[in-house]
Amino acid sequence: MSPPATTPPRRADARRNVAAILDAAQECLIRDPEATVAQIAQAAGVGRVTLYGHFATRTELVDAVFERVTAQADTMLAATDVSGDPMAALARLVTANWQVVHRFRAVLAAAERELPPARVRGHNDRHLRRLTALLARGRAEGAFRTDLPEQWLATTAYTLMHAAAHECAAGRLDPVGAGVALTATLTAAFAPPPPPGAPGGHGT
Numbered sequence: 001m002s003p004p005a006t007t008p009p010r011r012a013d014a015r016r017n018v019a020a021i022l023d024a025a026q027e028c029l030i031r032d033p034e035a036t037v038a039q040i041a042q043a044a045g046v047g048r049v050t051l052y053g054h055f056a057t058r059t060e061l062v063d064a065v066f067e068r069v070t071a072q073a074d075t076m077l078a079a080t081d082v083s084g085d086p087m088a089a090l091a092r093l094v095t096a097n098w099q100v101v102h103r104f105r106a107v108l109a110a111a112e113r114e115l116p117p118a119r120v121r122g123h124n125d126r127h128l129r130r131l132t133a134l135l136a137r138g139r140a141e142g143a144f145r146t147d148l149p150e151q152w153l154a155t156t157a158y159t160l161m162h163a164a165a166h167e168c169a170a171g172r173l174d175p176v177g178a179g180v181a182l183t184a185t186l187t188a189a190f191a192p193p194p195p196p197g198a199p200g201g202h203g204t
Contacts, residue, residue: 018054020044025065026107033110037061059114066111070123073100077130086138090190091183093134097127097161098179105165128154138190145192157186 024044028035037058041051055061080096082089101108111120132154138144144153164182167173173181 014054017044017046017050021046021051021054021061022065022068025061026068029062029065029107029110030104031106033106033113035110062110062114063119065107066115066120066123069104069107070126073104073127076100077127080130082130082134086134086141086143087187087191089134090138090144091187093131094157094183094186095179097131097157098164098182100127101161101165102168102175102178105162105169108162108165109169124158128158131157135190142192144190147193153190156189160185 021040021044025035025040028040028043032039037051038048040061041048044051051061055064077093077096077100080093082093108120111123132150135144135150135153139146139150160182164173164178168175168178
């Protein structure tokens, strides 16, 4: 008579516990980037011992949640149409990126407090690849300025996105207004400067 198959259920229980912990951690961190391990464990319906059995530290848990929301953001951004007119595509991509940044800004705040800066930037660089690809195409087609380094333009977009998130968190901007301001600012910043002698150009 074969012994009871006890290992698979334990593995299934472990997978369910990890999923519950990550679900709870993501929701808790979205509400409060300083959510404690005890609060997350309670929200997940598990004990702290169980949580620590899967994530040895709060930092490890925050890192796992940050990786998770980065993957979710990738899925959201992959649906953005970046074909056609580069400036119109830029507006769509900025809008989509802002929705991601605003939705997950509290998780980003938790990650910035817990994780090394290089780790945080590495995650965010994944999102910037779409922007840099669009930048390269737009510059080649003459739709975007070429008098400034491509990386500087991408960094400007990255910095403004997160500045807008901080302004919203501080209550100085509302999310809709921030999205409009970002789109207007970045499309203006990426546009080629007027030629010398034209209104607004050098030498006038």
